[in-house]
Amino acid sequence: MNYGEIKPLDISNGTGVRVSLFVSGCRNRCKGCFNPQTWNFDYGKPFDGAVLERVLKLLSADYVSGLSLLGGEPFEPENQRGLLELVSAAKRAFPDKDIWAYTGCILERDILSESGRAHCECTMELLSHIDVLVDGPFIEERKDISLAFRGSDNQRIIDLPSTLEAGVVVLWRAGAKGGVLRGA
Numbered sequence: 001m002n003y004g005e006i007k008p009l010d011i012s013n014g015t016g017v018r019v020s021l022f023v024s025g026c027r028n029r030c031k032g033c034f035n036p037q038t039w040n041f042d043y044g045k046p047f048d049g050a051v052l053e054r055v056l057k058l059l060s061a062d063y064v065s066g067l068s069l070l071g072g073e074p075f076e077p078e079n080q081r082g083l084l085e086l087v088s089a090a091k092r093a094f095p096d097k098d099i100w101a102y103t104g105c106i107l108e109r110d111i112l113s114e115s116g117r118a119h120c121e122c123t124m125e126l127l128s129h130i131d132v133l134v135d136g137p138f139i140e141e142r143k144d145i146s147l148a149f150r151g152s153d154n155q156r157i158i159d160l161p162s163t164l165e166a167g168v169v170v171l172w173r174a175g176a177k178g179g180v181l182r183g184a
Helices: 049-059 077-093 107-112 123-127 160-166
Strands: 002-010 017-023 064-070 098-102 132-135 156-159
Touching: 002 049, 017 049, 017 077, 049 064, 049 077, 064 077, 077 098, 077 123, 107 123, 107 132, 132 160, 156 160
Parallel strands: 017 064, 064 098, 098 132
Antiparallel strands: 002 017, 132 156
């Protein structure tokens, strides 16, 4: 897996101050994508053990709320295999920090379904480490800059643990302190 960028102090891609990793490779190729250079799986640098350790060190800061995974497309099977080690290590080291992931895929159709284009042998384990999933392709005609944490109004912000437990999509809502309120 390659990555294009690591943002150590990101406040745009989830609640609080976050470490954001932009992976390379995306087959969605949304019209108007803000990061089209990351469509190429060879873009950027290899994500190796040293980079994993760097991300974990950045996450160790008290003021960091969590990790955000973006792209490219984190749910391309090639990227899922590379991200699983990172999210597993992050959850072990920092169980109180959350993980957000952004995908142009649709959760039910592309990721959860065994016949989905983004489902592979490690999908369910990867999902088990993610707290919030922003899903759906960016649709330029539905772009809305007033939306928090998403680019177009078709995209959903999903409370992933509640969704996996309930078997139906449970939308995430920010609480008074930026936490997750369970429920639809």
